[in-house]
Amino acid sequence: MAPLVRVRNWLDERFGWDELLAPLRHKTVPIHRYSYWYFLGGITLFLFGVQVCTGILLLLYYRPSANEAFESVQYIMTQVQFGWLVRSVHSWAANLMIFTAFLHMFSVLFLRAYRKPRELTWVSGMLLLFLAMGFGFSGYLLPWNTLAFFATKVGTDIAGQVPFVGHRLMVFLRGGDEVTGATLSRFFGFHVAVLPGLITLLISIHLLLVQRFGISVPARMEPEWRALPQQKREMRFFPNFLLRELMAWYIALGVLGALAAFSPWGLGTKADPFAPAPAGIKPEWYFLFMFQTLKLIPAKLGMLDGEVVGILTFSLAGLIWLLVPFLDGTKRTQRLVTGAAMFVVAYMGAMTAYGYVAK
């Protein structure tokens, strides 16, 4: 008997291995012209895994203090064997993960995969996206370079504008009134302890819900398949879809390697809290559409503070986005949601591009 088979039999005898894997074997993935969108969730999960692995490796050398953070990252980039690769892959994977998470969210939105009974799958996914952005925001400061320092200052300043709780929120995020070493320690804590704990819990819930309800058939395909059941095509999740997903992960790995080799993530210059802010400070690309919008809003809108109005509008939009499955009932609201989604994609794209070219 082959060794692998013997191990498997050993596990099966004790834990009922075959029984545990049965749900995976029974799980199927619909095959249709939009099937390739199903890979995005898996790619995002893969990139998260890369983040965890490279993050743990970075922890071996990273020092979370204002005096040592920059130098420790510099040491990782120049002295540690393959440190440059680990750090570049970590940074690039973070950005790609948020990008694929956004794509995944929009694919679910346009295919209306959030509809009953998958409302909570959508909600957990949206919360995961917010957490991923939180990971990005907290991780951006950790190298303690000039751009990160001032972008964090601007970002936490914006948080400070939230009505009623703004100042307290800002002080909580910064660990004081200013961005200092205390902010760095705090962000490090969020980045390596609080957020990973929350995201692990949410990913588990998200995957459980996906497993429980199966993979959604696009709304527009459902009537076709109901009318002609013989046209309905499916593949087994394990191993057929998983093998294809694995190929997508390999492509993602190749892209990450190429980005790390051809465009290693820069380090910039060490943050100097007493230096004036350099011109053209911008946040990471996934916050840029909001940042640019806030810049364009006039200081005063009637009696109200323009920035506060902007923040409240984005908060409200985020809340509505989170509750989309509960709003999408009638044909009219479905059209409204699709129209709003198309507008949001165009708006985010245009504002991000504008943010990049604007001075």
Add this chain to the structure above:
Amino acid sequence: MWRNKNLGMVLVLAIASALAQAEQPNSCVDCHSALEGELHVTQEQFAQDIHGQKGLTCASCHGGDPSRTDDSAMSKAAGFKGKVDRAAVPKLCGSCHSDPGFMRQYNPSLRTDQLSQYQTSVHGKRQAAGDTKVAVCTDCHGVHDLRPATDTRSKVHPLNIAATCSRCHADSKYMAAYKIPTDQYAAYKTSVHHQAMVERGDLSAPTCTTCHGNHGATPPGVASVANVCSTCHVFQAQLFESSPHKAAFASAGLPGCVTCHSNHGISQPSDAMLGTSAKSVCTNCHTQGDAGYQAAGDMQQQIHGLETSITRSDVILSRAESSGMEVSQARLELDQARDALTKARVSVHTFAGKPVLTDVDSGLKITAKTYSQGQAALRERDYRRTGLGMALVAIVFVMVALRLYTKEIEKNGSR
């Protein structure tokens, strides 16, 4: 409670006093605001004046009684002095500004030696000799819109001093009788000092008064030029003092720094000033065959060698950086080589080859290291790219294998 009451009373008194002052009649400006030319003075203009702001009135300088609204305001009985004669201006200003006890109540840190300094200046001496064309206090500071020197609108603010001096000193007709050049301002405007002051906004950069003095303004003599320059260029001056040029210049009657760098139109020093080329200042005195000529050529070559070496390192590090390589440590070290180059350029003022060579050698050692760091960074970049190529081949291989395996299991009907 008691404190609050007192605070309230002080406030009421302060407001009442301010209102009383604002409402005090001033018949001088009532008439003079309607006059034209030199006699035109408005309340708005005088309100901007530092004297007006400190509570002085027209009567403080001109006498008279501004509270009267008829001609008696300008009567002798009211102490009216009328227009202050130019010759009397320094003493009139000095009557307050040379009195430390009086000035202390307004600005305890303000100097009170302006008049005594003025009396030692060329302006003051000529004025004492009866020359009425020379500058008096009001020519530089203004009259009824006089502002503190820290105010950028003041005629004596560092940014405006050169223009203020030029009003007389660049006017060839006005200065004709004195037989001194009038191109100083034009030359200064081309200088590195003016560039620092105006373009970079460096208010510590020298302007006319920095070298000539302000109230005690006088041209620095041949012997004291180096002392003037050394107030900022300390190291260069120290090296010059112990150099062979010190005695040689003195015996030839040449002023120290100015001989090579000129005075008002000092341009950014360049390595071309050194050596034996046509642009060199060394060849103004040294000729082929003498030791100085040889030393000038050697120093220029050494400095040029270090500069070339720095550029070479800079180019290779830039190439590495543009490939995304982290070379900030090498960049820091290259800055030290630049410091060595600056030091070597300063050492030129010893006019001896050895100190320059020492500085150049220390710079060259650094550039040799930074260049090899740049080369190592480029090798590392190539290594990474080779590694990526191999990884991609492995990835493609695994993907093909996965595809074939998928096809195989699906051919067997397990879709």
